[in-house]
Amino acid sequence: MISLHTLCKPVFHSHVCHYPFKTVALRVVIETLILAALAFAAMSGIAQASPTANTPTIQTPPQTQNAVPQTLQTPVQAANTPQPQTPAQSQPAAPKCVKGSMPQPAALPLSNQQPGVKVVVDAPNYYTVFGTTISQAKAQIAQCSPVENGRYAAVTTSAINWQFSYYKDSTTLQCKISTVAVGVHTAFLYPSWNTPNQQWRTFMASITIHEQGHAAMDLAAANAILTDLQTMPLTDCATIGAAADYRANGHIAALRQANASYDTDTNHGATQGARL
Numbered sequence: 426m427i428s429l430h431t432l433c434k435p436v437f438h439s440h441v442c443h444y445p446f447k448t449v450a451l452r453v454v455i456e457t458l459i460l461a462a463l464a465f466a467a468m469s470g471i472a473q474a475s476p477t478a479n480t481p482t483i484q485t486p487p488q489t490q491n492a493v494p495q496t497l498q499t500p501v502q503a504a505n506t507p508q509p510q511t512p513a514q515s516q517p518a519a520p521k522c523v524k525g526s527m528p529q530p531a532a533l534p535l536s537n538q539q540p541g542v543k544v545v546v547d548a549p550n551y552y553t554v555f556g557t558t559i560s561q562a563k564a565q566i567a568q569c570s571p572v573e574n575g576r577y578a579a580v581t582t583s584a585i586n587w588q589f590s591y592y593k594d595s596t597t598l599q600c601k602i603s604t605v606a607v608g609v610h611t612a613f614l615y616p617s618w619n620t621p622n623q624q625w626r627t628f629m630a631s632i633t634i635h636e637q638g639h640a641a642m643d644l645a646a647a648n649a650i651l652t653d654l655q656t657m658p659l660t661d662c663a664t665i666g667a668a669a670d671y672r673a674n675g676h677i678a679a680l681r682q683a684n685a686s687y688d689t690d691t692n693h694g695a696t697q698g699a700r701l
């Protein structure tokens with residue numbers, strides 16, 4: 426019975442790391458799967474102090490421009506209208522929001538005694554936005570969402586890791602994987618508005634559906650890694666660890682693509698109703 430001896434520590438935003446460790450084979454990949462959109466593009470132009478500490482490794486997907494379309498015009502039209510009897514009653518200033526934190530789910534502890542896929546989905550995290558109108562809520566999302574500097578309202582992040590053991594076949598002297606465990610730990614971040622109305626509730630329901638779509642893809646990738654490693658053929662013992670990681674990382678790469686395509690196809694959830 427041979428075990429691999431590597432451990433990877435989670436790194437967020439699409440990195441794989443490799444740290445030497447004893448006794449188990451464990452690789453961790455953390456995928457930050459962005460997502461959710463707002464079609465409230467207006468805010469995309471808002472300059473913000475860049476929280477470089479928060480987002481050093483974010484790979485800004487090109488889709489970000491996609492989220493800008495329809496609603497951009499709305500405020501303009503409002504400005505053009507002569508403003509009849511509604512005196513520009515200055516809305517009471519809303520309390521300031523506090524910037525949310527990107528969810529950072531930890532890699533799950535895995536054991537060769539518990540092979541299979543282990544799933545943990547955290548209860549959603551929220552950052553609160555204030556105000557009495559949708560436009561105030563949108564403005565506060567732009568200020569306090571940590572997702573790409575306020576460009577998006579919500580995010581799904583999954584930590585996916587895997588561990589396997591293998592043995593040397595006495596006949597062929599090659600190695601074969603015996604047990605595989607894969608962990609997927611998913612966390613969400615959403616806005617919460619202190620004075621929600623029906624429009625907001627519809628938005629939240631839609632954006633939740635969108636984020637759950639990302640989570641489902643993450644889980645599917647974990648299952649694909651499990652199956653792939655379980656069925657790996659006999660492999661040279663010197664390279665089986667790297668070969669297994671190569672396969673698993675291929676699924677992670679495919680997952681990134683799938684999530685990006687999902688965002689392109691849905692305009693980050695806008696076509697699913699996640700727009701304000």
Ligand SMILES: [Zn+2]
Nearest residue numbers: 459460461688
């Ligand atoms: Zn998305």
